[in-house]
Amino acid sequence: MAPNLHCYHSSPPFISLHSYPLVLRSHAPYPTSKHCSNSLKFLSIRCSANSNNQLTLRTCRNCKSQFDPSLNHPRACRFHTAHFGGETKRKFESVHLGGTMDTPDSGKVFQYWHCCGSEDPFDPGCTASPHSSYDDD
Structure with a gap:
């Protein structure tokens, strides 16, 4: 199974796409298309091999920031x-x-x-x- 790329509205301001299927998941109240538009200035890519689209963040006890395990x-x-x-x-x-x-x-x-x-x-x-x-x- 090829990994899915999920596109989120967040920083840092770079994007690197390869020949993987691109699935946009928007946290904004407006709809998005299947292609990254020019209105999306900051994108980050999260690769996962599972079909579960729920993102579970944890808090680091050392730096106190949230991270994806x-x-x-x-x-x-x-x-x-x-x-x-x-x-x-x-x-x-x-x-x-x-x-x-x-x-x-x-x-x-x-x-x-x-x-x-x-x-x-x-x-x-x-x-x-x-x-x-x-x-x-």
């Missing part, structure tokens, strides 16, 4: 293994000068991911693995 692969999930936090650079006491030294960046708070040291709070993650569902126990 049939499309899960070894590097599908990106996450950090530790928390994003910070520390304050301390001022140093000088025995020789008799007081607090004027050290650079003293008193400033530096925030970073404690697992990899990245200072970007929106960094996608330093660890890659398959998605892990809350149902996988």
Whole structure:
């Protein structure tokens, strides 16, 4: 049995079609034709060999995003293994000068991911693995 390609209205903005039968499934309130029209700007392809057209999404316990278990692969999930936090650079006491030294960046708070040291709070993650569902126990 040849796999069916299901066309959904979603991102990313690319499409790659091969010689498979194309079946459009619209989540929009308007009808669609059997061909992808120019009004569909963002398409994604989901391949499945079964005739059951119901899509079951699960939530990943690492990255908290929803995923399709049939499309899960070894590097599908990106996450950090530790928390994003910070520390304050301390001022140093000088025995020789008799007081607090004027050290650079003293008193400033530096925030970073404690697992990899990245200072970007929106960094996608330093660890890659398959998605892990809350149902996988």
